[in-house]
Amino acid sequence: MGASDEGDAVAPRDLTRPDHLPNLRPDGRAPDPSWLPRQRRGTTPQMIGRYPDYDVLASMPEWDPATAKVVQDRMDVSVEMTFFHFEEHATVRRFCDIVMAQDSEPRVPVAELIDRKLFTGRLDGFQYDDMPNDRDTWHMVVAGLDDVARARHAMSFAECPIADAQRIVASFAKSQLSGFTWNELNVARAWSVCLRGILSAFYSHPWAWNEIGFGGPAYPEGYMRLGPLSILEPRETPGATSMDPVRQVMDSSQ
């Protein structure tokens, strides 16, 4: 974390400007998320987000029962994993947390959701001809991450320092891993299989919807405010403004 990130942490941002977007920053990196307001209502991953007063779950009683059940089941996912073997658990959890930058509680249980999907055989409906199926791919990736960590750091992927684990994942994202099970995989496609599963798990969770201000299921009530006069339903709240929320609260309490 460089000095500029320290500055980011205290300076409030004007979100009409895109200065926080990685592609527009000189280093291509996102600012440290500490500039974001703490979530005041509802839960977000790591309790940060852009909609501190928004909780999509407050609308849950209005959703149709079938949708509410699917979302509730997702939040109730068991911490017991059945697809991944016991010795794989720590590796797969750490890998998923690094890919989604989940460095503290509360966490969306990404690994557990993927485990459930793979265990029930709900695959995506296609398999590259130079790849094993998605279930075998996941096992090989987990083994491969561990092999690389042991070769580079003489420690398992789950036990090596976080910065080392992050570097291994970065190498995976750039298809720069080789040896071990990696030689039996098309590494770029293996990354895409894993990333697709991880993103689908993370952004299917209502905590992630709170973080990004997504309106969520809207049946039977639908959406009425399509713009330009208003873009917000009564149940939605606007995103964080350029005001520092902490200062805002302090000012209002004085």
Place this chain on the structure above:
Amino acid sequence: MRRNFLKGSLGPKENDSRYLLDVKRRDLPGEDTMHRYDDDDEVDLCVVGAGAGGSVLAQRLARKGWRVVILEAGPFWHPDEDWVSDEAGSHELYWTQNRIIAGDDPIELGKNNSGRGVGGSMVHYAGYCPRFHPSDFETKTRDGVGADWPIDYRDLLSHYERVERELPVAGQNWPWGHPHTYPFSPHPISEAAAVLWRGALQCGITMRVGPVGIVNGTFGNRAHCIYRGWCLQGCKVNAKASPYVTHLPDALAHDVEIRANSMASRIEIDEASGRATGVVYMGEGSNTEHLQRAKVIAVAGYSIETPRLLLNSISRRFPHGLANNDDQVGRYVMVQGAAQSAGRFPNELRMYKAPPPQVSSEDYYETDPSRGFARGFSIQTVSPQPIGWAEHVAAEGHWGREMREYMRDYNHWTTIGVLNELLPSADNRVTLSHEKDQYGLPVAKFTHSLSRNDKDNIAFSKKVILDILDASGAQDVLTISRYAHLIGGARMGTSPSNSVVDRHHRVWSVPNLYVADGSVAPTQGSANPALTIMALSSRLAEHVGGVNAA
């Protein structure tokens, strides 16, 4: 003019589906009292696949008194319970049984382009319903690429108009191709789409609202759209058109049986006469084979499963698969290039509101020699939900903290996409893989590579949508390269050496076997295929009903 005056009040003839639907329940009316035929009962028509093609054919011929059975591999939906307003929860709507993908540019299948269950892929299509252009039927003659169809636009015109009333299609008067109007007025559009439209105007690009198969007004018991944006997860409102609401209610009322969870494994041929005698299928929850006998058989499994079924139907007459003695089955399968670019704006736009399909342009549809490639593309607004948007961000290489940062910015973004006409190639084909499915049947392998013309078309179109975003004032852009739609694989032509079916969709060399889906199309234009698949089936029904009167 007259059609404009009557907008919103023109109902289709000879299709009562809109009145048969229940206003309070979404179940397909008539399932409980559905007529049941015995396997041994030789029905007039057995259709494989209850999607856009198969449903229209069954509805039309049932109206003529035909006794019809539809075999559908997937489930019989009960939308109130089965469909959810949730991306990850909609997994069962897609054909997610295994398929192998290969080639230089493999095509991801599943949720992107493959449906399963009663209603087919239109249950989860976005809703865009443009017609093909007259030029699409003669690209070889006009542009020296692709293929000429053995039929032309005029053969389909009355069926386009009829199906547009049945869906019904809402949109502005259409200036492109063969100019026409729509039976329903255009929907209101969201600010997320309006921002893009302003950019297009700056670029001198004409855009129009629609055309979408989404009710905008009074249409029997179909409800008006509530702009909730979950078109791709199955419309729980009954506002968006799919055969489930537009043709199957009427089909059931005319004694069609839809036999769900019934996976067709092969078509039986009488070796002496060469006629098809029935369809062998696996019944629900078992691997026991059944044979449904029929006088006429229509395959409507779409571009992957139709070739697979034909190739899996081995007999002495057809040792390399049914109708495949000339090695044409499964060739010329096409997809459309479907790159999308998203732009970032100062204010929140919340693109998840309103149906994803809103405004589109066909300014670049036809060949323009100055562009350096043949044929063209269309431009359409779209609006991915969070998981779709995450895949969009991932396409630029982001993950971890950068992914989260872009995702938190979701409400500031809006998205525009293209549909490129990719040209047919004999080597882009479906063959049988060594892998087997849960029934022990070889699964399909789809090999796909782009041509030079395809790549040039895609590259040019990407620049056009970036220009639109630039003119709109986008502060940042993200682009994803992808593909959409399927078509071809059992194309129509003039002889067995260049095609699988004749101009009336009849399989060469099997007099009572037809293909009734998008796989018959020799080219694809830059239009979304749903409307054309239905119109083709409507025309086929007219022909089959005439020559094979029940």
